[in-house]
Amino acid sequence: MARLLRAIGHWLEDRTGLWSVSRRLAAHPVPPGTDWRYVLGGATLVAFLLQVATGVALATVYVPSTGSAYQSLQFITHDAPFGRVLRGMHYFGASAMVVLIGAHMSRVFLTGSYKFPREMNWLSGAALLLLTILMAFTGQLLRWDQDGVWSAVVASEQAARIPALGHWLAHLVLGGETVSGPTLSRSFAVHVFIIPALIFAGVGLHLYLVLRTGVSERASIGPAVVDPATYRAWYRNLLDREGQPFWPDAAWRDAVVAVLVVGTVLALALIVGPKPLGKPPDPTTIIASPRPDWYFLWYFAVLAILPRGIEPSVIVLAPLLFGLAVLLLPLVANRGRRTLRHRPWAVIVVAAAVFTIAWYSRLGVQSPWSPDFDARPLTTQAIASSDSAVVAGAALFHARGCEYCHAIDGQGGSRGPDLTDVAHRLNHPQLVARILGGGNIMPAYTGKLSSTELAQLVAFLQSRRDSPK
Amino acid sequence: MSDTLTPRRRFLAWLSVGLGAVAAAAVGVPVVGFFFAPLMRRPVEAWRSLGPVGRFQIGETVEVRIPSAAPVPWAGEAAEMAAWLRRQGPSEFVAFSVNCTHLGCPVRWMANARLFLCPCHGGVYYEDGAVAGGPPPRALTQYPVRVEDGNVLLRTSALPLG
Numbered sequence: 001m002a003r004l005l006r007a008i009g010h011w012l013e014d015r016t017g018l019w020s021v022s023r024r025l026a027a028h029p030v031p032p033g034t035d036w037r038y039v040l041g042g043a044t045l046v047a048f049l050l051q052v053a054t055g056v057a058l059a060t061v062y063v064p065s066t067g068s069a070y071q072s073l074q075f076i077t078h079d080a081p082f083g084r085v086l087r088g089m090h091y092f093g094a095s096a097m098v099v100l101i102g103a104h105m106s107r108v109f110l111t112g113s114y115k116f117p118r119e120m121n122w123l124s125g126a127a128l129l130l131l132t133i134l135m136a137f138t139g140q141l142l143r144w145d146q147d148g149v150w151s152a153v154v155a156s157e158q159a160a161r162i163p164a165l166g167h168w169l170a171h172l173v174l175g176g177e178t179v180s181g182p183t184l185s186r187s188f189a190v191h192v193f194i195i196p197a198l199i200f201a202g203v204g205l206h207l208y209l210v211l212r213t214g215v216s217e218r219a220s221i222g223p224a225v226v227d228p229a230t231y232r233a234w235y236r237n238l239l240d241r242e243g244q245p246f247w248p249d250a251a252w253r254d255a256v257v258a259v260l261v262v263g264t265v266l267a268l269a270l271i272v273g274p275k276p277l278g279k280p281p282d283p284t285t286i287i288a289s290p291r292p293d294w295y296f297l298w299y300f301a302v303l304a305i306l307p308r309g310i311e312p313s314v315i316v317l318a319p320l321l322f323g324l325a326v327l328l329l330p331l332v333a334n335r336g337r338r339t340l341r342h343r344p345w346a347v348i349v350v351a352a353a354v355f356t357i358a359w360y361s362r363l364g365v366q367s368p369w370s371p372d373f374d375a376r377p378l379t380t381q382a383i384a385s386s387d388s389a390v391v392a393g394a395a396l397f398h399a400r401g402c403e404y405c406h407a408i409d410g411q412g413g414s415r416g417p418d419l420t421d422v423a424h425r426l427n428h429p430q431l432v433a434r435i436l437g438g439g440n441i442m443p444a445y446t447g448k449l450s451s452t453e454l455a456q457l458v459a460f461l462q463s464r465r466d467s468p469k
Numbered sequence: 470m471s472d473t474l475t476p477r478r479r480f481l482a483w484l485s486v487g488l489g490a491v492a493a494a495a496v497g498v499p500v501v502g503f504f505f506a507p508l509m510r511r512p513v514e515a516w517r518s519l520g521p522v523g524r525f526q527i528g529e530t531v532e533v534r535i536p537s538a539a540p541v542p543w544a545g546e547a548a549e550m551a552a553w554l555r556r557q558g559p560s561e562f563v564a565f566s567v568n569c570t571h572l573g574c575p576v577r578w579m580a581n582a583r584l585f586l587c588p589c590h591g592g593v594y595y596e597d598g599a600v601a602g603g604p605p606p607r608a609l610t611q612y613p614v615r616v617e618d619g620n621v622l623l624r625t626s627a628l629p630l631g
Binding site: 065066067068149150153154156157158160161166167168170171172174175176177178179180181182183184186280281282283284286287288289290300303304306308311312369370371373399400401402404405415438439440441442443444448 | 504505507508510512532534537538540541543544545546547548549550551567568571572573574575576577579581582583584586588589590591593595601602603604606627628630631
């Protein structure tokens with residue numbers, strides 16, 4: 001039996017040569033010191049393959065129709081065997097892919113590995129980053145609950161801001177002039193056919209380039225200055241002298257990380273479960289508070305706090321400038337020193353990016369700019385007065401919507417200033433002027449309040465001195 | 470075998486590239502055309518009845534729903550569009566898009582405050598649709614509405630884009 005199998009093996013190898021080719025590729029030499037800092041790209045690939053496997057499984061049940069998608073997702077989540085864990089893995093797998101591609105890109109940037117002759121490695125990676133972002137976005141849309149529907153609207157509105165091409169792009173995203181049947185169908189095709197095909201091609205190119213140019217050596221053992229005239233010969237010499245076979249000398253670390261990635265995603269899928277489906281996807285249900293998935297929340301927050309005057313240009317220019325910077329980096333900075341000691345700005349850029357994303361993500365969760373639609377009328381303890389004008393003013397404070405944006409004793413929204421002790425800051429004429437005239441982000445209440453109501457509201461606000469508990 | 474590009478070889482090379490391009494175009498034109506079809510479709514508009522005028526109180530702002538212009542049969546709930554409708558006089562109506570002009574989120578009419586508020590980024594509009602605060606760059610879009618034979622008619626509209 002063993003002899004027969006060996007004979008079949010020999011025959012296959014003789015006719016295809018696949019085994020020897022694979023062995024030669026797997027054993028390509030890598031520089032000495034290829035350590036744990038080199039596992040992030042492989043980890044990203046593992047996350048992508050995880051997405052392919054779980055995505056294909058989900059696609060065998062998911063129905064890409066606006067009439068049935070939501071029901072098919074409920075079936076997957078609640079009834080199908082393994083459905084809940086598969087959706088969970090696909091959700092956390094997406095998060096892993098976004099996090100890991102960001103980490104991989106940061107590592108390559110910090111170690112200056114994008115320099116000569118690896119410029120195209122960086123650029124193909126940048127294309128893969130863009131495709132990953134598009135996957136994250138279309139995936140959120142395919143959930144086709146209320147947030148999914150509104151993310152289609154928000155995306156087309158953002159696309160529409162682009163000069164000249166904007167409306168075309170928006171109608172391409174929607175598959176028409178409004179959110180309708182084609183919106184979901186085409187997002188599905190983009191998410192499962194078009195972008196994955198491009199990612200496979202991009203990964204193929206990226207890996208081919210890694211094999212062709214070789215993994216970058218650690219900056220500490222490399223030449224002090226990357227010089228295109230001498231680098232290639234120096235690198236070839238390094239590999240000839242001290243190169244180690246990728247398989248298994250370096251690959252075992254990738255295997256460890258692959259198990260960690262899959263294990264973490266599986267554990268989160270089992271313990272936390274998939275992102276719950278929101279309300280049904282009815283575009284006419286307008287009592288909705290759309291929020292993007294966590295990886296877009298920071299950008300959602302940025303769009304909320306930009307001053308009105310500069311917002312229209314920032315919304316178009318910021319992504320454009322980021323793209324341009326990523327594109328130009330390896331072209332203008334492809335030589336010179338790689339060590340961090342000589343490139344402190346690289347640390348600053350990465351730290352600033354991480355800080356910005358973390359800071360605005362947190363702000364996005366809190367959404368202090370959103371009106372508090374659930375604000376309850378102020379309690380008697382909060383009002384702390386028996387004066388009839390003050391009590392009537394407190395009722396108006398809630399009824400006329402002041403409380404959506406202003407808090408008193410912790411009740412109410414945080415869009416506008418806390419008014420718990422506003423009487424210390426503003427006197428009677430100032431209060432009247434502010435209420436009637438509005439402000440930068442506050443509506444003017446002229447014509448919305450009778451003179452009695454205005455007097456009651458001001459009486460209430462003037463009673464807001466030392467916060468009564 | 471020599472590497473020289475004889476006229477015959479040059480001809481065959483160009484012929485091969487040309488034939489490949491013809492085959493690619495034969496497949497590509499319908500595929501790409503299909504994908505871009507939404508851009509070529511002429512907008513369809515239709516007036517939809519919201520019912521008799523008497524259903525609406527003067528001064529009140531309510532949400533109305535109508536079937537969109539040309540819904541596909543499988544659209545399900547996505548076949549409808551919503552609008553805010555206010556009866557301003559015996560036969561005067563005004564209809565607003567529900568989409569915030571900032572990024573399209575659904576604005577809510579707060580009847581007591583007489584304001585439209587957006588839940589996404591805190592955009593605020595006065596009752597006439599003018600911007601009262603927050604990031605919206607423009608007033609709420611108005612939809613065509615008219616009264617005919619005692620019925621209120623609203624015209625289907627595209628998603629308002631900036």
